[in-house]
Amino acid sequence: MPTASLSRDKAYARIRDLVMSGEFASDEPLSERSLSDRLALGRTPVREALKALARDGLLTIHPMRGTFVRQLSFDDLREIHELRLALEGMAAYLAATRGPTEGLARCAKELRRVKSRASIDVEEAQQIGWTFHDELFRATANGRLVQAYDNLRAQSGLALQKMSQYNPDRTRQAVSEHLDIYAAVEAQDPDAAQQRMWRHLSSAFEARLNALGAVRPRIPTTGGKRS
Secondary structure (H helix, E strand, C coil), X not given: CCHHHHHHHHHHHHHHHHHHCCCCCCCCCCCHHHHHHHHCCCHHHHHHHHHHHHXXXXXXXXXXXXXXXXXXXXXXXXXXXXXXXHXXXXXXXXXXXXXXXXXXXXXXXXXXXXXXXXXXCHHHHHHHHHHHHHHHHHCCCCHHHHHHHHHHHHHHXXXXXXXXXXXXXXXXXXXXXXXXXXXXHHCCCHHHHHHHHHHHHHHHHHHHHHHHCCCCXXXXXXXXXXX
């Protein structure tokens, strides 16, 4: 790969990590010069990375004002939720068709350990939950689906930055939902895996909106039978 492409990819990855870690305030313009100095990279790859991150929905470029971390609206959250229903529902279906991987089995073991405790470590459970979703996509053996999920995952993470804390009861419920999805994958029941994923995502979306205090119309989830 040419050196210019390597520098651009490196700038993209590092700036994206900074954005996802909440490094920048919402009203803080991202300076090409300061990022170039901070990352020890040229301004051209930094500029290209900022444009790419804007195309991927993580940044917003305001002419004459600068580049900022994108502030997600209710419509953004709705679109992310609807796309997650499509992609992650398909991932659960395909994973169940192919059967569980070692990575998914490890996640299930960790989730059971978390669930068995009298009190739940919310941060730990959230991290294992994200890993579960990642492993579910890997279990599909579909590289294009994994690639499509990568950007969606980043936008979901950006939305989660607004939530100062997670509800322990909802977190414990999410752990159980992940284990239910895994049980369907283990049983190689793709329809049940897909339905359970849809229910999990819809419950998570409702909890997120409640935590953000969003005022919104009713959002359709999915049709079809319940498993």
